[in-house]
Amino acid sequence: MSGEGSGSTEGLSVVSNCGTDPSIQMGITSTSSVFGKGSQSYERNGSLSISLPLGGYVLSVGFDGDVNSSLVLDSPGTGSVSSYVGATSTAISTGHSKAGNDSYDLFGSADIKTSGYLYGMGSGTATAIGSSSYGVTKIGTPAEIVGQVSGVSSLGLIGNSSESFANTGGMDNGLHAESRFTKNITEHMTSSSYSSISAYASVANDASADVFVAGNASSGAWSADSTVAKAAGVNENVATNVSAEIFGLANSNGRYDAADISAIVQSRATRDPRLYVSGGPACYAAVTQASDSSETSAYVLVKNSTWNSVSRTENNQSATISGDLTNLTSDVWVNESGASAIAFGKILMYADYQTVGDKAYITGNFTLDTYSEATKNLSAFASNSLGVNGNGTMSSSDSSIYGTAGFKGPLSHYSLYNSTSGAKAANKVTEAFVITNPIGYETISQPIKADTRSDPVVAWARTDGAYILAGA
Numbered sequence: 001m002s003g004e005g006s007g008s009t010e011g012l013s014v015v016s017n018c019g020t021d022p023s024i025q026m027g028i029t030s031t032s033s034v035f036g037k038g039s040q041s042y043e044r045n046g047s048l049s050i051s052l053p054l055g056g057y058v059l060s061v062g063f064d065g066d067v068n069s070s071l072v073l074d075s076p077g078t079g080s081v082s083s084y085v086g087a088t089s090t091a092i093s094t095g096h097s098k099a100g101n102d103s104y105d106l107f108g109s110a111d112i113k114t115s116g117y118l119y120g121m122g123s124g125t126a127t128a129i130g131s132s133s134y135g136v137t138k139i140g141t142p143a144e145i146v147g148q149v150s151g152v153s154s155l156g157l158i159g160n161s162s163e164s165f166a167n168t169g170g171m172d173n174g175l176h177a178e179s180r181f182t183k184n185i186t187e188h189m190t191s192s193s194y195s196s197i198s199a200y201a202s203v204a205n206d207a208s209a210d211v212f213v214a215g216n217a218s219s220g221a222w223s224a225d226s227t228v229a230k231a232a233g234v235n236e237n238v239a240t241n242v243s244a245e246i247f248g249l250a251n252s253n254g255r256y257d258a259a260d261i262s263a264i265v266q267s268r269a270t271r272d273p274r275l276y277v278s279g280g281p282a283c284y285a286a287v288t289q290a291s292d293s294s295e296t297s298a299y300v301l302v303k304n305s306t307w308n309s310v311s312r313t314e315n316n317q318s319a320t321i322s323g324d325l326t327n328l329t330s331d332v333w334v335n336e337s338g339a340s341a342i343a344f345g346k347i348l349m350y351a352d353y354q355t356v357g358d359k360a361y362i363t364g365n366f367t368l369d370t371y372s373e374a375t376k377n378l379s380a381f382a383s384n385s386l387g388v389n390g391n392g393t394m395s396s397s398d399s400s401i402y403g404t405a406g407f408k409g410p411l412s413h414y415s416l417y418n419s420t421s422g423a424k425a426a427n428k429v430t431e432a433f434v435i436t437n438p439i440g441y442e443t444i445s446q447p448i449k450a451d452t453r454s455d456p457v458v459a460w461a462r463t464d465g466a467y468i469l470a471g472a
Contacts, residue, residue, distance in 0.1 A: 022054035026061045027086015027111075027132070032069040032124070035078050043068035051135075057091035057106070058137040065112070065130030075162040077120020081155065083128035085112050087147075089136045095185050103185045108134035110147050112215065113174030114155040117167035118207075124157040124166075128174065142226040146236075147177035147195075151215015157207070163255065164207035171200040171262075173211050177219040179238070189273075191221040193309075195240040196266040199300070201250045204258040206293075208251045211261075216243035223271065227314055237312060240267035244281065244305035250298045254291025259298040261285050261330070267321075269309040274354040275319040277309035277394070282346035283384075285330035289339050297333035311353075316399045319351040319362075323392035325411075331383045332374075339378035340456075343415070345370040345386055351394040351403075360471035362396035362403045362440075368427070368463040370415040376455035378419065385414035396469075403467040405434040405442075415450075415459040423450035427461035440469030 026048055032040035049062030065085030073079060089108040097103060110133055114126040131150035137143070153174035157166035179193040195217040201209035220236030222228075228235045242265045250259035267279035285298035305325050312318035325347060332341040351364040374380035393406035412428040427446050434442040443466050450459045 022057060022059055023090040024050065024052065024059050024061050025086065025088040026050065027063055027084055028065045028067050029082065029084045030067040030069040031080065031082040032071040033080040034071050034073045036076055037073050039072040041070035056139050058139060059089040059091060060135040061087040061089050063087060063130060063132040065128060065132065067128045069126040071124040073120050073122035075121040077122065077162065079118035079120065079122065079124055081116030081124040081126040081157065083114045083126040085128050085130040085132050087132040087134040089134040091136050097185050097187050101187065103183050104138060105182045106136040106138065106143060106145050107180040108136055108145055108147060109176065109178040110134050110149045111174060111176050112149050112151055112153050113172040114153045115168045115172050116155055116157060118157045118159050119165055121159050121162050121164060125155065127154040141224050142222050142230065143181050143183065143224040144230065145179040145181055145221045146232050147179050147219030149175040149177050149215065149217040151175050154212045156210045160206040163205045165204040166207040166209045167202055168200045169202045173199050174213055175215050175217045177217040179219040179221045181221045181223060183224050189223050189225065191223050191238045191271040193219045193221055193238040193240045193269045195219050195242045196264055197242055197244045197246060198264040199246040199248050200262045201248055202260045203250045203252045205255050206253055211248045212246065214245040216241065238269040238271050240269050240309045242267045242307045245303040248300040252296050254293030256290035257288065257293055257296045259287045259296055261298045261300040263300045263302050265302060265305045265307055267307040267309045269311040271311045274352060275311035275317060276352040277311050277319045277321050278350035279307040279309050279321055280323060280347040280349050281305045281325060281328050283328055283330045284344040285332045286342040287332050287334055287340060289334045289337055292337055295333055295335040299331045300329065302328040317353055319353045319396045321349045321351055321394040323347060323349060325386065325390035326388055329385050332381060334378065334380040336379040339375045339380045341374035341380045341382040343372045343382045343384040345384040347386065347392065349392055349394050351396045353396040353398065360398055360401055362401060363468050364394045364396055364403055364405050365466040366392055366394060366405055366407065368407065368413055370413060371460040372415040372417050373456045373458045374417045374419065376457050380419050383414065383416045387411040387413060401438065401469055401471040403436045403440060403469050405465045405467050407432045407463065413461060413463065415461050417457050417459050423452050423457055423459040425450045425459045425461040427463050429463055432463055432465050434465050434467050436467050436469045440467055442467050
């Protein structure tokens, strides 16, 4: 390594914080940082796993990863890029109930991620590849949480001037899984599960950034009142999983030009005691140009995404969602000073089941949404599309009531504005459906708009479906 400024780099694999309330974190990290002119790089790979009985709990973490980072600054500035593969698991005892039973909190997480920032002329890269997992069990009870991720996260940042900015916006670019189970001193129990795959990048002042994330993430939890023989991925009280490939690119080629991208595929489940699930993919791209540069652009693609969530009891009460989509894209560019454009799209699904007194209530909703916007009378392009193949289903039910809704592809769902050809939008799906039994509130709608009269010009299209039902 060499340079006129100062820098730091690190690789780390540790077990820490084992005590009365045990916590374990284990991972492998690479971080390269520079202040001033200089360069840093670091690469490491390895695997470790451990399972420890501590303080009435069994905590497990493990990883198998390859991480690297590299940063070069050719002008005075500052920057840091980091990659990480690892997991945490924690158990906290919180007292006893009036009946003398233990109260406690179990939580854990697993990650494969990259992040970073750069100010100045130079470049930075970071890559994390591998897998990690966690688990926590309360000894003598069925209470348990589990989670795992596997895949790759990579990041590239480039600054072409001494005033360039490129970063991940303080967000992690990667795969994440977490779950939690809590039993408090009033015997109230809460379970939750969350899994996600996400990407973020932002640039300004003649800079560029690219991100790539691919793989799968899953997590789950069994409650202290579970009576089943536990099988991960089969019968957790709450469980989520996602998979996808995400690619994003942002370019700003002049002073005060800026571009941003973000994307996520997520899945969530809670039981508190209401059963609630949600999830789906979303992406966003935005640009603005103040210079006379050739182009400012941003593009993001979410490919082959799947999402699944379930929250259930052992009394035939459940809320579930599942979905898949081949492509979700946001693509924007401008090449004239004073122009701006944004595009975003999403599929969001949720369902729930809850009881109030002796009556059960269920709701569910899905939304397929695209939106594009650009400055009028200036050279610009903004496009968002969902397609070509995709399916989604949600349901809420018990032994006496049932509600389900969803959509079936192929899809032709997009919003588009091109300054040379105007605005267009479409929201075609092969089938959208809502079913309730006994009959409840059911609705499907497909609003659409393409307006070139106003400034900014907008185009949007949406497909919605929902149900609401109260049991007898």
